[in-house]
Amino acid sequence: MSNFIPYIIPLLLLPLFLYFISFLRRKSSGNLPPGSNGYPIIGENMAFVLSGPQKFIKDRMEKYSPEAFQTSLLGETMAIFCGPQGNKFLFMNDNKLFTSWWPKSLKKALLSPAYSDRDLKELTAVRHTFHHEILKPEALKQYIPVMDALAREHLDQFWKPNSVVKVFPLAKRYTFDLVCRLFLSLVDQNEIKRLSDPFSLVVGGIFSLPLDLPGMAYNSAVKGGKMVREELMRIIRERRKEMMEKKEMEGRDLLSKMLLVRYENGEYLSEVEISNNIIGLLVASFETTSSAVTAVINYLAELPHIYEEVFKEQMNIAKSKGPDEHLTWEDIEKMKYSWNMVRESLRLMPPAQGAFSEAITEFTYAGFTIPRGWKAFWNVHSSHKNPKYFPEPEKFDPSRFEGRGPPPYSFVPFGGGPRMCPGKEYARLEVLVFMHNVVKRFKLEKTIPSEKIVFQNSPTPVHGLPVHLYPHEK
Structure with a gap:
């Protein structure tokens, strides 16, 4: 036993040493934001998950400070900035005081191993270039007929009159099929499934406890990420070969455009770089958009008076179209009340x-002093349900967005300022097109009126939001 004493004593003293180092850092860093770092190693991750982000943030704003507080999440000391002032400060100081950051566990699950330690700014540089290309108004206008056609196909196949459908998994299927069609020109369901099945593992585990051990959700996310990358690399190589044989000079979709890009030295983007950037776009355009679609359908099924206003607006548009005529940009611009309804859904269920x-x-x-290297987090929960900015915050009221709307930086489902999500308009089109096609066909009724919404990566109905579909009387 005595042989082990030299090893045991340092282990026993290690927590005390770490606490002493932390204490010295606090003393040298001025007036840090108040808060708690929770338990060693796990920090306040469990409290965040168990209470949900809304309650977690609200409780600590009341206990510590309504401006900012500190915590420990994802293994990092973190300052949570609160309210419209905190949101604005973070948005306006991007690339001045802050740089974008992803947890290492997230990069490990999503990106090629050779890139998991790279700076996020370097990794996303190419994607930002293409954000401008694929999300500019000219491109968005071309997407609307494709969105409309796919929405019709999806409803024909899965949303049968007088049946019950689970909205959340179907919304995920629709949004994933759409991004595959628009950005990769994939229409074959077997090909899409080879991407969507492992991608579901990734999404289900990337924000879980980052333990890469068999049986853990994070381990499944890492394996799923590897499978997604392998499938993307196969698709990229096949497309490159096809383009060389046909000597394609103008990209027909995002993938082809990426394959034609060269750096200043004349080199093309590598297949791994293209894969990394497409994965980033899949993450950005899949989970949040399917959650937004689910939130909208939830409130349409729950609130008949809201549904009726949306129905009237959408039917006025439908009556102006021929039976095979697709929606256009001009039709989307007429959906004023519907868009306000969507925004109120995003306020209550961001x-x-x-x-x-x-x-x-x-x-x-x-x-408060924020030391260099600390992580920061802007959030929707410190303002979206704050009665100071939204009177009767639990009431569903689309009229909040009429006229000048809510105070600046209080409604931030897409971020704001320079940090505004570049996919905001894409998401707006996708949600409105899908809404149009659903209400044109069906009245909706929730089969579980008080279904619980839990937080996973995004708000998730426990039972998938089963809804009864009633066809309109003719």
Whole structure:
């Protein structure tokens, strides 16, 4: 036993040493935001998951500070910025005081191993270039007929009159099929399934406890990520070969456009770089959009008076179209009440919770010192249900968005300022097109009126939101 004493004593003293180092750092860093770092290693991750992000943030704003507080999440010391002022500060100081940041566990699950330690700014540089290309108005207008056609196909296949459907899994299928069709020109369901099945493993485990051990959700996410990358690499190589044989000079979709890009030295983007950027787009356009679609259908099925207003607006548009005529940009612009209804759905059930950044220099905010290297998080939950900005915050009221709408930076489902999500317009079109096709065909009724919504990566109905579909009387 005595042989083990030299090894046991350092282990017993290690927590005390770490606490002492942490204490010295706190003393040297001025007036840090109040808060708690929770338990060693796991921090406050369990409290965040068990209470849900809304309650977690609300409780700590009341206990510590309504401006900012500190916590420990994902193995990092983190400052949570609160309210419209906190949101604005983070948005307006992007690339000045902050840089974008992803947890290492997230990069490990999503990206090629050779890139998991790279700076996020370097990894997303190519994607930002293509965001401009694929999300500019000219491109978006071309997507609307494709969205409309796919929505009709999807409803024909899965949404049968006088049946009960589970909205959440079907919304995920629709949004994934759409991004595969628009960006990769994939229409074969077997091909799409080879991407969607492992991608579901990724989405289901990337924000779980990052233990890469058999049986853990994170281990499944890592395996799923590897399978997604392998399938994407196969698709990319096949497309490159096809383009070389046909000497295609103009890309027909996002993938082809990426294959034609060259750096200043004349080299093309590597297949791994293209795969990494497509995965980033899949993550951004899949989970949050399917959650937004689910939230909208939830409130349409729950609130008949809201449904009736949306129905009237959408039928006025439908009556102006021929039976085989697809929606256009001009039709979308007429959906004023419907868009306000969507925004109110996103206020009450926001698909994205916020975004992470890293402080690149020490600075002061609201009298608190934020040290260099700390992670920061802007969030929707400190303002979306705050009665100061939204009177009767639990009431569903689309009229909040009429006129000038809510105060700046209080409604932030897509971020704001320079940090505004570049896919906001894409999501708006996708949700409105899908809504149009659903209400044109059906009246909706929830089969579980008080179905619980839990937080996973985004708000998730426990039973998948089963809804009864009633066809309109002719």
